[in-house]
Amino acid sequence: MLFNSFDFAIFFPIFFVLYWVVHKKITLRNVFLLLSSYVFYAWWDWRFLFLIIFSSVVDFIIGGLIPKASTRAKQRALLIISLTTNLGLLAYFKYANFFIDSFINSFNFLGGSLDSFALNIILPVGISFYTFQTLSYTIDIYRGRLQPVKEWLPFFTFVAFFPQLVAGPIERASHLLPQFYKKYEFDYDRVKSGLLLAAFGLFKKMVIADRLAILVNQVYNNPTDYSGIELIIATVFFALQIYCDFSGYTDIAIGISRTLGFDLMKNFNAPYFSRSITEFWRRWHISLSTWFRDYVYIPLGGSKDGEYRTYLNLFIVFVVSGLWHGAAVTFIIWGAIHGLFIVAEKAFANHGFKVNRTSFIPASFFTIFIFAIVCFAWIFFRANTFADSLYIVENLFNFSKDVKVFSLGLATHEFILSLVVIGLLFIFDAIHIKYNALKLLNRNNVVVRNLVYLCIVFSIIIFGIYGDDSVKEFIYFQF
């Protein structure tokens, strides 16, 4: 079920009322939450529900066995079973075709002769997210940072919790799991702020991201028809599209969870105001970057093994991060670009090239510079093929063709509206960094507040893009 679907508009109010009817008994509430989460997931494809249940069962059992294992070697063996099972499923569903294809290409490149083929595999929605979430549970138990839970119900609910099941934030067991043991009372202010956040997320998704997607899809699906300004516009629009799409989803997830009494971690913090790539990754998809830090970078040695090993570790993390996003060379390049810039930043910093990024002019320059680098990397992320991405890079500054800005899929008024909402988004983010927007809103009287709510709701209805399946899905669902 998609948050931006009519089905969810029916599902959520019914769920919400029933949830607060059963909320007083924790077990009953968790049963209701679990079943609702399964219904939510099964709406897309019920067969893959068994995959979530299987993953939950494996990690619940292994998590319980690890502390009981008599030796560290046995604990490690149990962890390896968990890792193999979870990553094996991920590898099969997500990477099998990529590896087969890569193997055949390499084999043929070395003089062999193999016909290309592909397995008919459907990628289960959210598998990358819930796999990482359950893995964090067993790894943290293995590291002795977390005690296993004795009851299966809270754990299963933690794995399947529908607001963040399919696209995160990737929660740590230590943060989210205890919340399933807590009892919540209906809190008017929490519910109100949760709904407002969810509505704002929906606005970002349906009004901004989906509108920009029309132009982005047109250009990126036929890149050779365009050059210069058109490619630049499409790339910048994609940068904003993916931000609004993903952060919009996160806002809805956090907002919905808040209405139920749960707190999810922050996933975005105005990333395009970053003045370095390092800062960008502290603001973008925070739950994933911290996951990679804790479960890949640190196990690789982190920064303990010298300068050059640190650079290598960082680079590996970003390449793996690229691969996590998708089984394609373009994602690996995207990760590698970020890795290279992070390494370069670290190297400059380590060798005394400290830059003042705080005063207004350098800050503005670096903000624009970092945005340009991020946009450049997005080219590889968004391009349908490696060849497309090369064409776009080569023709980014080719201004020889006539520019037809208003023939890129968005009519003139739609294009102007896109610019207006992008402007509003930046203004909002700039204000929100300094002052909490919700607090600012709550300082106003009831009439102003209701007007703001109405504006958000009717902006979504009037200016939202819906009914078009090509832009409806959240981008991160495919990961």
Place this chain on the structure above:
Amino acid sequence: MKRFAKSAFIFLVISILTFSYFNKVFRSSEVYNATFSDFEELADNTNIDILIFGSSHALTAYNPLIVNQYSKAISYNLGSSALRFSLTNVLLKEALKNTKPKLIIIEVFENSIRPPKSDEIKGFQLQALDVIPNLNQEKLDIMTTYYDDNEYLGFLFPLFRNHTQWNEKNYFNLDRSNRISYNGPYYYYNGYVASRKSLKKEDSIKYIDFKTVKEGKPVNKKKIDEKITREFSTLVSTAREAGAEVLFVSSPDITVPYNSHRFYEELEKICKALNTNLINYNDLYQELNIGLSDFADPTHLNLKGGLKVSKHLGEYIRNNYSLPDRSMSEYYLISENDKRTFFTDNYPSKATMKDPKHLLEDITLSRIEFYKDYTQSSLKILIKTTNPKELDQYNLGIHLTPTEEEKKFLHRPIDKERGHFIQDIALNSKDSIYETSFFAATKKYSKIRVFLYNKKKYSGSIGRDFIWNDIQFESTLSDPKVK
């Protein structure tokens, strides 16, 4: 929880009111909005005896003005583009809330009994369905039968359907009636929308022998199924329960002899079983002298063809049904004026000035005949003189001043101010009759000024100008009864 419920309730109420406003803003501008609101207004003022339902085949064929004239009753055409037969019952019930008709005329053709499949045809249904409240169970049944789940919101609420047109909508004027322009290619009267166009040349060639029923096996489509047969029965029951009889009609459609025989044979059987009458105008081409020039396109009559079938329908009703004679009613008498305007505006008509006037001592404007068709106007001017050679010196100028009402069709302010000029009609010693044809955006004139001026150089009019103020047009239709 109580606080939340209270706030949520207040917000919900405000949202519903706002939604309702935007729903009106985003309604489509349709002719049918005007059709139905005009119908409600008319039904408030007088009882409507005859209601006509159907598709564009109905709304382009049956002119209430003419049907009224021959039936002596009052009729209204509620036809709607591409309307499917299955929707007629719900539309009929909605109409019955406003008036108590004695006769319901339902136009049927082969495709009208088929469910709407394409987005375009589905969209057409909404023109009529928008006038039905959303809480109507039959409307909801139609929604679930013919529309996909993802179309429900758009079906019910124009805001969802048309939200992408946010830049085109007028947010203050909520009238969404797309009124037919007087000067456009269509004519509108009480739901009747007729084209003034004629059949394209290629269609005239293709259907040259449309009156000849081809021998051989017709191209059969599906039979009328049980469900549709039941809908016929339901419709007749609805009408009879409301005290009205039903008359089924099939409008002229020159593609028919080639592909729909079986449909009409079955339609006849259904009508017979339901004890209702059926007029298939496709069988009356000879009797009504319907020719290719009566069609706007192969499946729709134009204004000229509409006159023939409307006259026949009116007479048929008068002869076969006992409807009240409304010919002395206030509405009927008022509509006489509409009728006169209808004929003079839409059919060839003529105004004549017969009193001779001297333009100069020897030059007399003896007669003016002003002919007007829909597309073209012409003036025939008779000049008499005792000295023909004098005519060689002059040109004739004509200045037409449109009525105030007509000036709105002129876009340029200077045209509104000056009116329409016809110059350079060169007089000569050999001719006494001068004809000039012209196209003009306006058709009604309050004044026509005829004057002479010097052929060599214009230096104002010469002699006395002739001013014709009282210009009365009369239809020149050959059938005197129709006048």
